[in-house]
Amino acid sequence: MNLSNYSEVFPVGKTEAGIRIDKLLSIRLPELSRSKWQELIKTGSVKVDGSQIKPSYRVSKGERVEIRVPENFDSKSLVPQDIPLEVVYEDSSLIGINKPNSLVVHPGPGHEKGTLANGLIFLYDDLPDLPDPTRPGIVHRLDKETSGVLVVARTAEAFLDLKDQFKNREVDKEYLALVDGHFDERSGLIDAPVGRSNKDRTRMTVKLGGKEARTEFRVIEERGDSTLLKVKPVTGRTHQIRVHMNYINHKIVGDSYYGGPPGERLMLHARRLRVRHPEKGTDLTLEAPEPEEFKDS
Numbered sequence: 001m002n003l004s005n006y007s008e009v010f011p012v013g014k015t016e017a018g019i020r021i022d023k024l025l026s027i028r029l030p031e032l033s034r035s036k037w038q039e040l041i042k043t044g045s046v047k048v049d050g051s052q053i054k055p056s057y058r059v060s061k062g063e064r065v066e067i068r069v070p071e072n073f074d075s076k077s078l079v080p081q082d083i084p085l086e087v088v089y090e091d092s093s094l095i096g097i098n099k100p101n102s103l104v105v106h107p108g109p110g111h112e113k114g115t116l117a118n119g120l121i122f123l124y125d126d127l128p129d130l131p132d133p134t135r136p137g138i139v140h141r142l143d144k145e146t147s148g149v150l151v152v153a154r155t156a157e158a159f160l161d162l163k164d165q166f167k168n169r170e171v172d173k174e175y176l177a178l179v180d181g182h183f184d185e186r187s188g189l190i191d192a193p194v195g196r197s198n199k200d201r202t203r204m205t206v207k208l209g210g211k212e213a214r215t216e217f218r219v220i221e222e223r224g225d226s227t228l229l230k231v232k233p234v235t236g237r238t239h240q241i242r243v244h245m246n247y248i249n250h251k252i253v254g255d256s257y258y259g260g261p262p263g264e265r266l267m268l269h270a271r272r273l274r275v276r277h278p279e280k281g282t283d284l285t286l287e288a289p290e291p292e293e294f295k296d297s
Contacts, residue, residue: 003031006069012059021048021065023053029067040107042202045069054201066289070112076197078107078134083119089286093158093279094151095124095137096286101147101265106135120152143239145254148175148270149288153278154155161278165234172274175231175241175293177217178267179250180260182227188216190244194237204239204258206247213237215244223296225262226253265293 001087022041026034038055044088047066048059059065083103085090088097099105101114106117118138120127128138137152139162153159165171195210197203206213214234221228229251233240241257246258254263269291277284 002071003029005057005071006067008067010065012061012063012065013063016059017061018058020055021053021057021059024059024065024142025067032069040067040069047048057115073292078118078121080122081113081115081118081133082122083114083116085116085119085123086288087123088149088288089284091154093155093277094153094162094275094284095101095120096288097150097152098288099142099147099251099270101269104144105141105150106138116150124154126154128153128159130156130159138237139163142270143242143266143268145266146268146270147265147288149286150270151273151275151286155278158278162275165275166173169235170276172272173233173236173270173271176220176267176269176271176290177229177231177241177245178223178226178253178263178294179229179245180226180253181250182222182225183250185219187216188254190215190217190248192244192247194240194243204237204243207242208262211235211237213240213244215241221296228294228296267293269294 023036024043025037025046030224041053041055041138044052045068048063048085086098087095088098101160104111104115106115115134117134117138131138137154137159139151139153139159142150144146151162153162163167184285192206193210194204195207197205212235216232216234218230219227220230231241242252242255242258251260253261253267254265270288271290272287274285
């Protein structure tokens, strides 16, 4: 049974009372995993008595559960789309892509098409589809608003090798960030744990009990009321650079999500990525040119 574009309304039965809504749905409709149901709940595709709820919400007898699964959600096949992609490197093992700042990396709720993944399979029809066919060869990701270099695997062997490199922190990443304010020091290390905000679960924050997170930075130059930084995330937490810059009161220009000053875009760019070549075993550096918005006029 394909749940794409699926809809249903049902009352909570007596034996279902007290169960978490995400668990209840994964029991009633096991075609989607519990984590996928959590995605749908968080985006409002599941409501109880007409109200949006959290995945941890425990239902009561007689409540009315409404499900509206978006079209193509969790589709196991991607639609090839002719999306302009800048290839900065290519060989038989991997591809380097310079992702624009407005492009989502892979399909998800609200972004079923028009992603980098759709563009990749238009250009390459032999990318590995493990473990998820909707993320062909995609080893890591960048936020939609962040531009810069991404490495994509062309073989299953390269995918597994690169995944291990990211997991073991063997990959060297370098970003450009234009941030608010000036610095007394020329370089520094932010060592502060990052986790989901208790107030808003869609946001990350520095918090006790969060995951270890370390970010190195170095001042490149001051520009008016802002400073251009070279930033190297030692760890790879969600929104890590944005959260850490917010934490030290130097928010990224254009980062409206975390309260940064206005800008024409999020001024965060993945400039350089160094990996060990999966086949040759030698270091390979992939680079994405500096966007026009980052050039001092």
